[in-house]
Amino acid sequence: MVGVDSDEFTVEVHHGEFFVRQGSNRAYVDERVNWFDHCDIDTWSPLWFEDFFEELHYPKSAAFKIY
Numbered sequence: 001m002v003g004v005d006s007d008e009f010t011v012e013v014h015h016g017e018f019f020v021r022q023g024s025n026r027a028y029v030d031e032r033v034n035w036f037d038h039c040d041i042d043t044w045s046p047l048w049f050e051d052f053f054e055e056l057h058y059p060k061s062a063a064f065k066i067y
Contacts (some may be wrong), residue, residue, distance in 0.1 A: 009044075011036045013052055 001050055017030040049066055058064070 007041050009041065010040050011048075011052070013056070013058060015031075015058075031035055 013034050013036065014028060014031040015034070016032040017028065019028055021025050021027060030066075034052075034056060036048075039048070046066070050060075053060075053064065
């Protein structure tokens with residue numbers, strides 16, 4: 001179970017739609033949300049996002065941006 005004393009955490013990914021407005025008024029609208037559970041603090045890497053995109057059935061692309 002993930003909790004305060006756990007070595008695991010969950011990554012929440014918002015994806016699939018677009019930003020509107022600019023600056024501090026910017027908002028991401030109509031997105032989908034997926035969670036990736038049991039990420040380990042000792043082996044975590046932002047490179048895992050490539051695997052997440054694959055699991056979400058996105059084609060590989062250099063155009064992806066992570067915010």
